[in-house]
Amino acid sequence: MTSWVPGITVAVMGRIEVRELEYFLAVADELHFARAAERLGIAPPPLSRAIAQLERRLGTTLFDRTSRRVELTAAGRAFRTEARATLSSLDRAVTRAQQVGCGVLRIATPPGAGSGLLREVVRDYIAHHGRDTVEFVFTREQTAAVREGRADVALVCSAEELTGLDTHHVTTERPVALVAADHPFAEQDAVPASALLHDPAYTADLPALGLDALVDLVATGQLIAVVGDSAVDRTGEHVVAVPVTGLPVIDVLLAWPADSHDPRIAHLVGLSEPA
Template structure:
């Protein structure tokens, strides 16, 4: 299969409408229809069910949509990494590090200071992301390295080194009755009718159903907690960023959170190797 055919098919499969897919691709509809038909003939399977009014995916089409997206993402990532390697070869070897906004700030500061003291250290461009974005940026080649947090972020397909493991705390308005407790359990936090837990976006950017507010990052979340609109369960290190109007109470049965440094397994960057080495020595 050609990447052009895959892009055509993914557009049709996502739009489920040949006219909209053609407009999205910037081509006429007849050649798009012919390309999909040719792809089906070559594969020997039916990818789409077509009527005068609807277009739906077959089981085979659903598989190709999933695999096609992954293949196109890999092609785009290869292109970006190739361009970044070319920049490095011309004397612009900076690294791009991504992490969640408001998370691991103290650890990140120590890492950047430690790496800057290393011989041959290069510029590290830090991008602070919304929830879940850093993993996607690392996978698609827009970042060289990321700080991820298990079990919330997937590290499948990356090389990683564990940096820190910590418990979690319930973040509550300072005046809330539970804020005076020495410890809580997850059931105590999830049962609060006046302080629902937040809803974070999934990998596709959509929010799950539920009563809690939709949040994009920790800064927004902490403001909502301070306003008495939500509660949160966060890694213990968040205490360093809490104002006087917030309280943190250990959640005794919450899963531990491990901060890891992650990078693509095929990387041969000496600068990246130096950054990882500095991270593991913290």
């Protein structure tokens, strides 16, 4: 049976410096000590010594070296993946620590409709914290923006992958089809989802545009777009929103990192609670 050494990972990591991980990744990317040293702005001998020291600490060889080539070992390939993830996590931790409790609250939201759902909440937040304390990050990859540290909190639908995120229910939206005012669907009280499939202007994958641009495409007969009913008040006189049957309602949520202790997010969530 293999014996277990308590705390060995903590002990090893306690001696590994961020600089050494950066050195290792430079060599792992370049597979050439001289090029890696040039990239890092140091001489090759200190870099070679740092890698050798790292290998001694880990108790394994990370690179196969010959006079002609440098290659990652199996252990090196595994360590490269984890080292890169460690540095990325550290970067996110630093960013979040600098931003928590101060500065602009960045809200990731789909272009157009998302900000409308939070209109009153954001107005209340600004009234409390002052002007220029909220920034919208317009993207259709809201959860990625939060996970990558480009936003603090995101407006998402419940169908998205939300592992590792805490959530708070904001509202429930019902699907509506935006059609040109002179389209036959505009005369109907509701349109079945199956009927949309037969119209050449309908697409399930909306172009990456803001709501105003989508409305322009609909008004000119180039597009039929299914969106949440919060968009109805922004359609104008040339576009009609028709309820769609056969599609589920969508729960809209605020989502943020599960380990976040940001008081700004807590305040935003509190403002979105029903009065």
